[in-house]
Amino acid sequence: MNVKPIIEIEAGIVEDFALFDSWEDKYEYIIDLGKKLELLEDEYKTEANRIKGCQSTVWLTAFFADGKVYFKADSDALIVKGLISMLIRVLSGHSPEEILNAKMDFIARIGMMTHLAQTRSNGLLAMIKQMKNYALAYKMMEGTEKK
Numbered sequence: 001m002n003v004k005p006i007i008e009i010e011a012g013i014v015e016d017f018a019l020f021d022s023w024e025d026k027y028e029y030i031i032d033l034g035k036k037l038e039l040l041e042d043e044y045k046t047e048a049n050r051i052k053g054c055q056s057t058v059w060l061t062a063f064f065a066d067g068k069v070y071f072k073a074d075s076d077a078l079i080v081k082g083l084i085s086m087l088i089r090v091l092s093g094h095s096p097e098e099i100l101n102a103k104m105d106f107i108a109r110i111g112m113m114t115h116l117a118q119t120r121s122n123g124l125l126a127m128i129k130q131m132k133n134y135a136l137a138y139k140m141m142e143g144t145e146k147k
Contacts, residue, residue, distance in 0.1 A: 003068075003093040010090055010106035017110040026110075027079065034081025037088070040074035053126035055119040056080045060127065062134035067142070068093050069135050073127075083112075083124055091131055096139035100132055 004012075020026045044061045051058040056077035063070045071092045073084040090106065091099050107113060113121050 006090055006094060006098055006102045010104070010109075013086060013090070013106045014109045023111075023115050026115075030082030030086070031078045032082070033085040034075070034078045034083075037074065037081050037085045038072060040072050044072065045074065051123070051126050051130055054080065054123035056123065058084060058123065058127060060084070060130055060134075062131070062138070064138045064141070067095055069096055069099055069138055071131060071134070079120070080123065083120075084127055087127055087131060091135075096135040096142065099135035100139065102132075104128055 016029070017026055020029060040059060040061070045059045049059045049061045051060055054075075056075050058073065058075040058080055060071060060073040063072075069092070071088045073081075073088060075081045075084060086106075090104070091102060094102075107124070112124070116124065
């Protein structure tokens with residue numbers, strides 16, 4: 001699978017959001033993204049995979065294959081499912097190094113942090129942090145395998 005560079009995926013999301021005039025429409029779009037999120041199997045909905053710092057319940061897991069990190073997630077809140085769906089779209093299928101270096105500029109460029117409640121913003125940051133923690137762990141694991 002040929003994955004676009006993170007910066008191009010982010011630019012695509014910014015373009016998608018530019019199509020909407022109001023934040024009400026943008027929220028609807030985010031919710032639609034959440035509805036399309038690939039199902040996370042119940043076996044991964046564990047306390048160990050739960051994101052701490054989120055107002056809603058969010059489960060996130062990662063897999064490492066062929067030097068790339070792949071994420072799967074779910075949430076009990078539709079808006080949060082949409083947010084994690086965007087993060088997965090940007091980061092999944094990339095190398096640990098690419099994920100760690102990702103600036104995640106699209107979040108500011110679409111105005112997300114200014115339109116989310118403080119608790120949702122904190123949750124979004126917690127999701128990004130956990131995804132980067134997975135990438136760091138896989139990078140460290142990859143480094144020990146090469147020795």
